[in-house]
Amino acid sequence: MSAHAAVPQKTRTAPARAPAGFPFSFYRYRNYVAFAATSVFMAIGCVGLLEGLHALGKGPEAWNAWLAEMARPGALALSLVVLAFTLYFVFRFGWVGRKIGAGRVGPVPRPPLPLPVLGVAPLGGFVTLWLILLAILGGVLL
Amino acid sequence: MDAIRHDIILVGGGGAGLRAAIAAVEANPKLSVACVSKLYPMRSHTVSAEGGAAGAVREDDSLDLHAYDTLKGSDYLADQDAVEYFVEHAPKELTQLEHWGCPWSREKDGRVAVRFFGGMTVKRTWYATDKTGFHMLHTLFQTSMKYDRIVRYDEYFATKILVDNGRAVGVAAFDIRTGKMHAVLGRAVILCTGGAGRIFPFTTNAAVKTGDGMALAYRAGVGLKDMEFVQYHPTGLPGTGILMTEASRGEGGYLKNNKGERFLIEYDYGVGNKAELGPRDMVSRAEIREFQAGRGFKGPYGEYVHLELMHLGEEKIDKRLPFVRELAKNYVGVDPVWSPIPVRPVVHYMMGGVDTDKHGATDLPGLYAAGECACVSINGANRLGSNSLTECLVFGARAGQAAAEFAAGSSAGAENAPLEQARSEEARLDRLRGKHGGEKIAQIRRELNHATESGCGVFREEDSMSAALETVTQLKGRFADVGLSDKSAIFNTEVVQALELGHMLDVAEAVVLSAVHRKESRGAHTRTDYPTRDDAQWWKHSLVKFAPDGPRLSYKPVVKTRWELEERKY
Amino acid sequence: MQLRKVKFEVLRFRPEQDEKPVFESYDVECMEDWVVLDALNAIKDDIDPTLSHRWSCRMGVCGSCGMLVNGRPVLTCAAFVRNYSGTIRVEPLSNFPIVRDLVVELDGFVEKIKSVKPWIIRKLEKDVAEGEYRQSPEQLEEFKQFSMCINCALCYAACPVLANEPEFVGPAAIALGHRYNLDSRDEGNAERFAVLDSHDGVYACSYANECSQVCPKHVDPAMAIQQAKLTDFLQWSHLLPKRSFT
Numbered sequence: 001m002s003a004h005a006a007v008p009q010k011t012r013t014a015p016a017r018a019p020a021g022f023p024f025s026f027y028r029y030r031n032y033v034a035f036a037a038t039s040v041f042m043a044i045g046c047v048g049l050l051e052g053l054h055a056l057g058k059g060p061e062a063w064n065a066w067l068a069e070m071a072r073p074g075a076l077a078l079s080l081v082v083l084a085f086t087l088y089f090v091f092r093f094g095w096v097g098r099k100i101g102a103g104r105v106g107p108v109p110r111p112p113l114p115l116p117v118l119g120v121a122p123l124g125g126f127v128t129l130w131l132i133l134l135a136i137l138g139g140v141l142l
Numbered sequence: 143m144d145a146i147r148h149d150i151i152l153v154g155g156g157g158a159g160l161r162a163a164i165a166a167v168e169a170n171p172k173l174s175v176a177c178v179s180k181l182y183p184m185r186s187h188t189v190s191a192e193g194g195a196a197g198a199v200r201e202d203d204s205l206d207l208h209a210y211d212t213l214k215g216s217d218y219l220a221d222q223d224a225v226e227y228f229v230e231h232a233p234k235e236l237t238q239l240e241h242w243g244c245p246w247s248r249e250k251d252g253r254v255a256v257r258f259f260g261g262m263t264v265k266r267t268w269y270a271t272d273k274t275g276f277h278m279l280h281t282l283f284q285t286s287m288k289y290d291r292i293v294r295y296d297e298y299f300a301t302k303i304l305v306d307n308g309r310a311v312g313v314a315a316f317d318i319r320t321g322k323m324h325a326v327l328g329r330a331v332i333l334c335t336g337g338a339g340r341i342f343p344f345t346t347n348a349a350v351k352t353g354d355g356m357a358l359a360y361r362a363g364v365g366l367k368d369m370e371f372v373q374y375h376p377t378g379l380p381g382t383g384i385l386m387t388e389a390s391r392g393e394g395g396y397l398k399n400n401k402g403e404r405f406l407i408e409y410d411y412g413v414g415n416k417a418e419l420g421p422r423d424m425v426s427r428a429e430i431r432e433f434q435a436g437r438g439f440k441g442p443y444g445e446y447v448h449l450e451l452m453h454l455g456e457e458k459i460d461k462r463l464p465f466v467r468e469l470a471k472n473y474v475g476v477d478p479v480w481s482p483i484p485v486r487p488v489v490h491y492m493m494g495g496v497d498t499d500k501h502g503a504t505d506l507p508g509l510y511a512a513g514e515c516a517c518v519s520i521n522g523a524n525r526l527g528s529n530s531l532t533e534c535l536v537f538g539a540r541a542g543q544a545a546a547e548f549a550a551g552s553s554a555g556a557e558n559a560p561l562e563q564a565r566s567e568e569a570r571l572d573r574l575r576g577k578h579g580g581e582k583i584a585q586i587r588r589e590l591n592h593a594t595e596s597g598c599g600v601f602r603e604e605d606s607m608s609a610a611l612e613t614v615t616q617l618k619g620r621f622a623d624v625g626l627s628d629k630s631a632i633f634n635t636e637v638v639q640a641l642e643l644g645h646m647l648d649v650a651e652a653v654v655l656s657a658v659h660r661k662e663s664r665g666a667h668t669r670t671d672y673p674t675r676d677d678a679q680w681w682k683h684s685l686v687k688f689a690p691d692g693p694r695l696s697y698k699p700v701v702k703t704r705w706e707l708e709e710r711k712y
Numbered sequence: 713m714q715l716r717k718v719k720f721e722v723l724r725f726r727p728e729q730d731e732k733p734v735f736e737s738y739d740v741e742c743m744e745d746w747v748v749l750d751a752l753n754a755i756k757d758d759i760d761p762t763l764s765h766r767w768s769c770r771m772g773v774c775g776s777c778g779m780l781v782n783g784r785p786v787l788t789c790a791a792f793v794r795n796y797s798g799t800i801r802v803e804p805l806s807n808f809p810i811v812r813d814l815v816v817e818l819d820g821f822v823e824k825i826k827s828v829k830p831w832i833i834r835k836l837e838k839d840v841a842e843g844e845y846r847q848s849p850e851q852l853e854e855f856k857q858f859s860m861c862i863n864c865a866l867c868y869a870a871c872p873v874l875a876n877e878p879e880f881v882g883p884a885a886i887a888l889g890h891r892y893n894l895d896s897r898d899e900g901n902a903e904r905f906a907v908l909d910s911h912d913g914v915y916a917c918s919y920a921n922e923c924s925q926v927c928p929k930h931v932d933p934a935m936a937i938q939q940a941k942l943t944d945f946l947q948w949s950h951l952l953p954k955r956s957f958t
Binding site: 187273285348634 | 726727728729745756757758760761762764765766767768769770771772773774775776790811812813815818819822825826829830831832837838840841843844845846847848849851852855856859860861862863888892895897898
């Protein structure tokens, strides 16, 4: 163990500085911030979907009202933004998955499933759902 | 000043130090060890060792063969009892490190792989690609974290061994971070501070290798043994001195002169493919002779020869020597897969050091030493490559156990005398910060470097050594008038440099003094005016001891057990 | 060897006199083959001996001399002056409190390394007399790259997560924990995951990948972290056994 931890004899320090270019002026940090921001937009998307589900449960009237609501230009634009961020998330997550390989602990035999798929699957489902919804909305619009 | 109390005070946290710390806490579950190091232990210079660590394990090998090779390599100046102890414990220690997780390179069947090294007649060098020291040090450091009874004093600089009643009871050390001096007291002290390559200008050694432990022991009255034997490694990069491991020759690399000849065949250190596997002292001399004969390449940092690895192929280089490739590419812009690497002899290792027996004990009770800072001696006049990492483990462990036994059998003692000594160290430190004076640290260091290089090169002779001795003595006088501009307490690295320079001056004086008096050529100490080995007169260890009016040189017999002295011919 | 005069802007912080860090400029005559560390040593030796910085091996393996050069975390012993044009700015590593000048506070970093239990944990220790554990080259390859970390802390300086959450265990420590988890000789992964899957463990990482970008030894800590996440998830969902005796 370190004696510094046991008997702290600290001197005055200057506070830690953020990495140069953090958070916006260096492109890789920008990507990271955008990645973090996807959670906000995906949350908004989820709320929208839940509302739709709720409307569907209430009856055809509410469902149609929700569809009409969603078909307004503002809502449509928001949906596209949500889709864009979600796709970015999936893309980046897939990029991570590329590195993961199989989960492992030392020499224990690897499990049979292609594991990155396991991680990406729920997200794929989310994107598919969103695409279906957009298609429905598109149909309503046309 | 309050005392910090532990049982064993360890100075230095490199390979030998960490091994000693673990050995001490494992030997006795009651003991606590203070590891006082001027840098975080994983920064220690063990990290730079590349080629491997020797230990006889294979069917074609034996302990006696390892001992014989080591003795012959030492030009018969090694103590034979120490060498026997060393080869016997080498495989155990290397295996122990394997059990702690060291990523040794492996054979297909899962056994640890071994490779050839200079002066070793069979493959017996264990390796982790060409970053063996790095992996060993990190394995030891990480393993040491398991023991809460090893308490690290990271970035504490030890300035004096505290002595009470003729017994070493601790060190005065200051926290570089705060600048505060502490008395770190215990019942035994182990020095594992490494060598002193930095007294030379052109060295593979890291900045921290300033001979601190040697100087501390010297000032405490313990002798420095065989200091004239300074190993020149034949393959360092010109300019930086960065090491190209001997494993590059062990794996089959060639040394070539400007005629494109494998000149080592001429010197006949071996036969056929083993021509490059001569011991370091001989290969370095051969290189200098090539330069003298006009067969070296000329460069901005003096002459050099070529280390050729191209014929090994990219796959083998990447598998066995990736670090050599990385370093050559970074520092001289040469990719060894396609081009030869420029190399020249460079100061690498001090065979000499604090005089200890095979238990690491010095003649000051309670004071132990191990690793490069100690001279047991298994290295004699020339160390064989890959024996030093093993030496750190074997004698680090032994010193740790011996210190634990000593500590368990002795009382804590009174604190008055050591505290008083530490307070005077505190005053010395205070005086040093921002001290007025006409001399500059960097200037004295440069002149010291120049003197050691001109006096104690690969080839030596009376006049230049005497001149160097005179210069070093003068520099010691001038050092008293050194001026410092940094008055601050917090992380004052100038004061650290000043203390290190003081240590380097002490060690350099011992080196040059021992060298000028040894009137023969043995191992790494080669004199043009006395070109042969003279066993009748000089089969003995040099011993330099401190005295207020200047160092005292004496001699000590070499221990012989089973091996007769032979002519050293490969 | 050609000399070139280069202007260095070095961040200075002397806690006994400076309220906060300030830049100081030095003109240094640099040789063609110098690295930034050589220039810092030239400043220390001949221009301003009060400059404090850490260094040792000057061959890229001890990990002491990590600093920001023109904003990027690098080992200054491997950053050649000739590769920079104009003024060169040298600062201490980001994401660490500054002790003085270019020296940062590393104790927290070392404690994080320790927190992942970076040593072999086994139920039964084999006796040394029985020889080594057999480990095939393939088993070695499983973890080898994660054992190459030199603890230089460049990845900590680059990590945006650490900029927001200083308690994050961080890339080097997680990669090291992962290295032992992957070692065929080890049985301690359950103990390590107690730290790795804690609040400040692997899940704090959102994969900026900067750690792997700046690593001077080509370790891929980002990969280690993602692999550790998946391993943890699979063990939690019982798709992968825990390899431990506790």
